[in-house]
Amino acid sequence: MTLLDRTRPPAYAPPVPKRAPGRLRTWARDLGLGVRFAAAGGREGWIRTLLTAVGVGLGVTLLFLAASVPGVIDARAERDAARAVAETADGAPVPRSDTTMVWINAETEYRGDTVGGQLLRPDGARPPLPPGVAKVPGPREMVVSPALRKLLDSPDGALLAERLGHRVVGTIADAGLLDPEELRFYAGSDTLTKAQGGHRTAGYGSGGQADPMNPYLVVLIVLISVVLLMPVGIFIATAVRFGGERRDRRLAALRLVGADVAMTRRIAAGEALFGAALGLLAGFAFFLALRPLAGGVRLWNLTAFPADLVPAPRLAALIVAAVPVVAVGVTLVALRSVTIEPLGVVREARPRRRQLWWRLLMPVAGVTILSTVGTVGEATAVDPYPIAAGAVLVLTGLTTLLPWLVEAVVAGLTGGPVPWQLAARRLQLNSGPASRAVIGITAAVAGAIAVQMTFAGMHEDFVRPTGQDPTRANITIEAFYGSARLAQEMTDGFRDTKGVTAVVAVAESYVVRPGPVAPHEIQPTTILTVGSCATLRELARLPSCEDGDTFVSHVPGKKKQNDWVDKTARPGEPVDLGSRTVNGVTLPALWTLPASARTVEARTDPVGRENDGILATPGALDPSRMPDARTSATIRTDERVTDAEEYVRNTAAALDPTMWVHTFKAVERDKQYASVQTGLFIGGTATMALIAASMLVSQIEQLRxxxxxxxxxxxxxxxxxxxAWSVLWQTAIPVALGTLLAIAGGLALGAVLLNMTAKRVADWWVFAPFAGAGVAVVLLVTVASLPPLWRMMRPDGLRSE
Incomplete structure (x- = not known):
């Protein structure tokens, strides 16, 4: 080859086109670039990322706590079943052996708190052990829960220590407790017998099934779940939009160097994805930090062991997957209304007015779905999914209506003081951030109003009058055997007890008419009550009374019931007090009702009962002759005496620790209803705290x-x-409009739910406390945002780099 050939330029060859990157590679590259901007975007980028992470982290923490609730409930149920006394399958008595034990419930109350406990007397050397107990305590000894030990060792527990009167020899382990704050004990006894009401058992652990949930409560639980969790989701969706204006200006700079619209959206999605990922990590860290404190936090008398706070795997996986998806989705949807050009963001111009028609579709669809559920009754099988879907659509519709309402109202605001003009002008320019900050509280208040309306409408089904009259007597005490001596000791002992003003002690039992009855005829029965004349005067209107008298009590206006009493209570004829077994032979215990017995009119006693049947004084009949009798006392205390009820319980424990003490109540709540109401209080407290935190973070972000x-x-x-006043008005105006919208929507949703359950609206003014809560949140957030506001108003804020 010659030198000329070497210097001659080669023949032209077209360039080989580079292979265009695939769609997945493009998405990965742009998302990675967004992550780099969020992670290495300087001080401003890190502040925005941290705000997003904190906001998402708070929401994720609450979601993890909510996902742990099923585990907490299951763990409590398992421990409760494990410590339940086992019974024979057919209910037959357990034969005595070396591995059996006699027990009786020794539960008491102390200053409103339940103190659970049992008295135990082993039959042999190998008695069954309650869960969490290493050894059955001996006579006058007891093992206690850590919370009860702490209470007994404190000055506040002096009266309770006097009542229990046993020496503490051990501690109940966690396996035997429902929660760390439970007050519980197991005490040993060497005198407990079945005649005192004791029961024999061969072990612990019950396989019984829980009562089915009331259909009305299913409706409440579904609604409560929606109400408590929707604000959390809204808060997470709001948190990923923190710093949106600065992000859009940064994306405009990227357009200037060649990025297209699709690329900028993917970069923004990458930034949101990074903030959501940090939020997940922050939420997990917050959850782990709060988990050890669970045992020391008591909300509405409920705590949990830290080991029980484990999110359900499926729910945890759903949270981990949903949060990034929501972050990316919200970011892309937000950017659809923004035009990012190389020289700026078009959103800074006057935006087009929001449309109303599609915002009304969701609440209408939600009400339609709820209307198709049909009427829910006590025997109805409830499908929770349509109820949840309808409630979600109604509440979501309210949140979409709020931005339109705020924009429509502030558009006409003119004039007024300087703070008002500043606030109005700011909202007129861009009301989106202020509306987003209030969306959560709107959904929460609307849902809470609907829940409280439903609670009020169902109140009568779960809170029933007992008929008891606490003004005449407020405590009843019962021993599971009949004894004139014990009745007299109760009368004397309680009369001398501090704070007691009246005592009524009796022994009573069912008696039957002896002799055969005709086929298909029921053996006539009635109640025999033995007490002093003073006692019997509380039960019936007596013309006169002396020891040795007897009476037949009739209820006024109930002829059929009185005729039934007269079939057994026949003056001059015998009644059967109960059967006795002597040398393997069952013999009746007969007693002849004196012919001098007079008929008297019954009166309502302090327990709320009308006492018919036979009334006798101890001189006429010794209660020890009544095999199935029970000795009881009703007591009235002076409300002005502090701890009067505790003094009564101490006297009862001194007379007989097996006696049952109960406080009279004018109304009684269903246990399932009470537990659902407690869950609402706990969840509502956490949700309101989250709403306050979300508004504060959003407010600081807007100020920045x-x-x-x-x-x-x-x-x-x-x-x-x-x-400062302008900041207050900027928060107060959207909150006021959101509260009005929430009141209207909550009342409508509550009315639909009550109509679905065939209940009437009991109270249209249930919204008042929630409106007050909204005002309190506004004031709290405004006061908390004043310190950063003062720092941001310094002259060095004009400096730019």
């Missing part, structure tokens, strides 16, 4: 976005107090 504007206003002579 306007830091330069605030500094300019201060530099031009605007008073700082005027700016």
């Amino acid at each position: 976005e306007r830091r330069r504007l605030l500094s300019v206003l201060v530099a031009f002579g605007t008073r700082r107090s005027a700016l």
